[in-house]
Amino acid sequence: MPAHSYARLPRAGQHPPAPAPGRPPLEVAAVDVTLADADPARPGNSAAAVLRAVLDHGPVARAAIGQATGLSPAAVSRQAADLISLGLLRELPDARQAAGRAGRPHIPVDVDTARHLACGVHIAVPMLTFGLVDLRGHVVAQEQVEHDGDPARVLALLGRHLPDFLRRHHGLPRAGRIARDRTALAPAGRLLGVGVVSGGLVDTRGGTILEHAPLGWRDVPVAAPLTAATGLPVHVDSHARALAQAEILFGDPRARRGLVHLFAGHVVDAAIAMDGTVLRGQRSAAGGVAHLRIPGGTQRCACGGTGCAEATLSERAWLARATAEGVVARPDIRLLADAVARRQPLAVALVRERLRLVGRLVALLIDMIDPEVVVLTEMATLQLPELIADVHAEVAARSRSCGAPGQVVRPSSFGPDVLAVAAAASILGAVHRSPRSVRPSLTQIPADALADAIPGTRTKAGPRPEALAGRR
Numbered sequence: 077m078p079a080h081s082y083a084r085l086p087r088a089g090q091h092p093p094a095p096a097p098g099r100p101p102l103e104v105a106a107v108d109v110t111l112a113d114a115d116p117a118r119p120g121n122s123a124a125a126v127l128r129a130v131l132d133h134g135p136v137a138r139a140a141i142g143q144a145t146g147l148s149p150a151a152v153s154r155q156a157a158d159l160i161s162l163g164l165l166r167e168l169p170d171a172r173q174a175a176g177r178a179g180r181p182h183i184p185v186d187v188d189t190a191r192h193l194a195c196g197v198h199i200a201v202p203m204l205t206f207g208l209v210d211l212r213g214h215v216v217a218q219e220q221v222e223h224d225g226d227p228a229r230v231l232a233l234l235g236r237h238l239p240d241f242l243r244r245h246h247g248l249p250r251a252g253r254i255a256r257d258r259t260a261l262a263p264a265g266r267l268l269g270v271g272v273v274s275g276g277l278v279d280t281r282g283g284t285i286l287e288h289a290p291l292g293w294r295d296v297p298v299a300a301p302l303t304a305a306t307g308l309p310v311h312v313d314s315h316a317r318a319l320a321q322a323e324i325l326f327g328d329p330r331a332r333r334g335l336v337h338l339f340a341g342h343v344v345d346a347a348i349a350m351d352g353t354v355l356r357g358q359r360s361a362a363g364g365v366a367h368l369r370i371p372g373g374t375q376r377c378a379c380g381g382t383g384c385a386e387a388t389l390s391e392r393a394w395l396a397r398a399t400a401e402g403v404v405a406r407p408d409i410r411l412l413a414d415a416v417a418r419r420q421p422l423a424v425a426l427v428r429e430r431l432r433l434v435g436r437l438v439a440l441l442i443d444m445i446d447p448e449v450v451v452l453t454e455m456a457t458l459q460l461p462e463l464i465a466d467v468h469a470e471v472a473a474r475s476r477s478c479g480a481p482g483q484v485v486r487p488s489s490f491g492p493d494v495l496a497v498a499a500a501a502s503i504l505g506a507v508h509r510s511p512r513s514v515r516p517s518l519t520q521i522p523a524d525a526l527a528d529a530i531p532g533t534r535t536k537a538g539p540r541p542e543a544l545a546g547r548r
């Protein structure tokens with residue numbers, strides 16, 4: 077079965093068991109995710125403006141924050157002090173010692189990446205990707221777990237694995253420190269929430285996956301059963317919007333002004349963002365490009381049409397071809413990704429042919445929306461970013477409005493971490509847009525109780541899907 081998961085990572089079962097004794101409780105801070113679309117530039121949102129300036133320029137002195145935001149020195153100092161007390165900013169300790177009594181305004185501040193973490197879960201075919209991501213969008217921990225696609229069993233698996241994942245990595249050595257000091261543990265980060273994203277149509281308010289064609293899911297509630305099972309705040313979103321949100325927060329700065337994000341994997345979907353806000357649409361369906369016709373496309377689509385984007389570009393079709401032509405032994409996207417990464421000529425030729433078709437869709441989107449930047453997330457350019465040149469060539473040949481495709485169209489900023497970063501992005505977006513919505517410690521869940529909260533977690537007898545299925 078094809079997947080959306082490209083990272084070559086250890087499987088969940090390969091991780092050593094958590095060193096449970098003495099593990100601090102999991103502290104849940106939570107953030108109001110309904111504020112994810114609030115405008116950080118609106119009047120009165122000085123805290124978001126200061127946090128954004130530090131995200132972009134940190135470590136940075138308060139005076140420079142004033143220049144970047146237009147706020148007065150007094151206002152910057154006040155906001156910075158509040159953000160430090162919320163655990164979102166920190167003063168650089170070395171600078172603090174060096175400054176002595178010279179006064180706080182000269183001490184640089186930076187985003188505090190140790191105090192808060194967001195968890196993200198990406199649901200794809202046939203993988204769940206779990207990630208813990210800090211306030212700068214860096215992935216602190218990541219795991220992937222295969223699933224069989226049955227919604228009740230997938231939710232039960234998610235409900236079981238999520239607490240295990242958090243217990244394993246809450247207090248994980250920081251990525252940069254691992255090489256130098258394997259015993260250095262970060263302070264246990266407070267969990268801001270759990271973002272769950274998937275392709276297809278997702279109702280964010282209802283926390284429901286309305287339709288995911290490749291999985292065959294319709295109207296599957298996700299947020300309520302997961303919150304009931306784990307006690308954790310769960311926010312559900314479309315992965316297309318989440319990918320765009322991640323790019324706006326931590327990726328190409330032009331994405332904040334005007335972005336089209338195109339995901340071409342097993343599903344093909346897009347997200348459009350203007351002035352930092354990702355469009356949702358009346359039915360949460362904005363950016364649905366799956367059935368736009370690709371010029372020259374000849375694939376029959378389940379919708380009855382011919383040449384639809386998803387039918388033409390879907391990894392399922394291309395993996396079938398790669399298998400038939402002997403490029404890979406079986407239709408597994410990880411095998412094709414490996415072959416591309418090794419520059420195996422047949423594999424590269426195949427994905428380049430697909431990228432030309434992706435380019436035709438990108439040209440359509442550019443002519444329709446005229447964004448500052450188009451970000452493409454798909455397997456081949458995550459492995460070999462230079463292959464984006466094939467998309468550029470097709471856009472140059474077909475777009476009526478884009479004179480410099482090499483500057484406008486680029487691959488994702490996150491490489492193999494893209495799914496984990498995107499899954500956590502709705503939670504992190506809410507923090508960066510409305511920092512004051514971070515509530516001081518909402519609740520504390522003892523590490524052991526977290527495991528006990530999930531029926532079947534402790535048993536060796538295997539999954540008990542009915543535990544969650546009954547709540548749906």
Ligand SMILES: [Zn+2]
Nearest residue numbers: 367377379384
């Ligand atoms: Zn169609």
